[in-house]
Amino acid sequence: MTVTARQFFSAASAPIDPAEECKFFASLKMRNGTFKLTRPSRFADLEAVVGSVIGGRSKSLRQVLDVGASIGSTTVELAEFLSALGASPQVIGTDLFVEAHLVELAPGFRILSDADGWPLQYDVAGLPVRAWIRRLDYFTMAIAPRHLAVALLRPRLRRMIAEARTMPVRMASRALAGRNIELVENDILVPTPSFVGRFDFIRAANILNTGYFPADQLNTAISNIRSYCRGPGAFVLILRSRGSMHDGTLFELDAEGGFHVRARVGAGSEIEPLVLNNEQGAAGRP
Numbered sequence: 535m536t537v538t539a540r541q542f543f544s545a546a547s548a549p550i551d552p553a554e555e556c557k558f559f560a561s562l563k564m565r566n567g568t569f570k571l572t573r574p575s576r577f578a579d580l581e582a583v584v585g586s587v588i589g590g591r592s593k594s595l596r597q598v599l600d601v602g603a604s605i606g607s608t609t610v611e612l613a614e615f616l617s618a619l620g621a622s623p624q625v626i627g628t629d630l631f632v633e634a635h636l637v638e639l640a641p642g643f644r645i646l647s648d649a650d651g652w653p654l655q656y657d658v659a660g661l662p663v664r665a666w667i668r669r670l671d672y673f674t675m676a677i678a679p680r681h682l683a684v685a686l687l688r689p690r691l692r693r694m695i696a697e698a699r700t701m702p703v704r705m706a707s708r709a710l711a712g713r714n715i716e717l718v719e720n721d722i723l724v725p726t727p728s729f730v731g732r733f734d735f736i737r738a739a740n741i742l743n744t745g746y747f748p749a750d751q752l753n754t755a756i757s758n759i760r761s762y763c764r765g766p767g768a769f770v771l772i773l774r775s776r777g778s779m780h781d782g783t784l785f786e787l788d789a790e791g792g793f794h795v796r797a798r799v800g801a802g803s804e805i806e807p808l809v810l811n812n813e814q815g816a817a818g819r820p
């Protein structure tokens with residue numbers, strides 16, 4: 535059983551086993567239906583393939599973006615991998631949900647909520663209670679009280695957040711402390727002007743999947759990523775894990791603003807055709 539958010543965040547400065555940290559965050563379901571799933575040492579086998587292509591240009595990798603970084607633990611590993619190749623980039627990890635709040639609603643009743651008042655975990659007398667709905671709830675009639683709880687609590691949580699009557703926390707790995715890595719809230723579906731033309735290497739791991747997003751949103755995300763590339767020669771790595779195996783494609787941006795394939799792992803990225811055929815997006819070409 536996982537711990538409560540209060541227990542987890544009250545020991546925020548203590549060292550933690552990375553697997554335990556991931557287990558806590560993986561128990562939280564975000565309001566868009568995604569879990570904060572991640573795992574340490576996830577991509578070790580993939581690094582050999584990617585390293586053989588980008589290794590010779592490692593010194594030119596100055597700005598790196600990790601899209602859908604969850605709590606940033608695999609962003610730390612990405613930074614270490616690039617550093618082992620001789621690069622010393624500034625790394626930005628982004629995720630739709632980073633900021634959260636611990637709220638005490640009544641003695642013995644606390645909630646971990648996202649920044650918009652969406653409950654992520656209940657804490658009832660020190661016991662963690664899942665806030666999200668699972669399929670079984672439809673059969674056990676637990677669905678109505680769970681929906682009702684969200685509907686009743688959300689306005690109150692939003693008010694308390696606006697009035698600063700909460701304890702703000704960040705859904706971020708402790709391994710980020712003291713590193714040249716920033717973890718920021720950002721939606722890959724929304725163009726971000728400050729990212730345009732900035733990055734030499736962009737990774738999107740376990741986010742740009744057909745299971746998460748319909749094709750039109752994937753195209754929007756790809757257009758945004760393309761606009762975030764510094765220019766010809768920028769690398770984009772898109773991959774999806776299946777257990778300990780990975781299917782991924784390393785793309786390079788060419789002088790015409792299109793992508794071509796530099797390397798594949800496993801079966802390659804399932805969205806490779808979308809990337810290769812992506813039209814210039816609203817955010818424009820670098």
Ligand SMILES: C[S@@+](CC[C@H](N)C(=O)[O-])C[C@H]1O[C@@H](n2cnc3c(N)ncnc32)[C@H](O)[C@@H]1O
Nearest residue numbers: 568570571572602603604629630721722739740
């Ligand atoms: C399965 S996790 C992948 C974490 C990490 N990249 C890895 O592979 O271990 C997917 C992450 O994408 C984030 N996410 C979902 N929609 C997003 C969006 N529109 N923009 C940015 N991040 C998003 C989720 O919050 C979640 O943390």
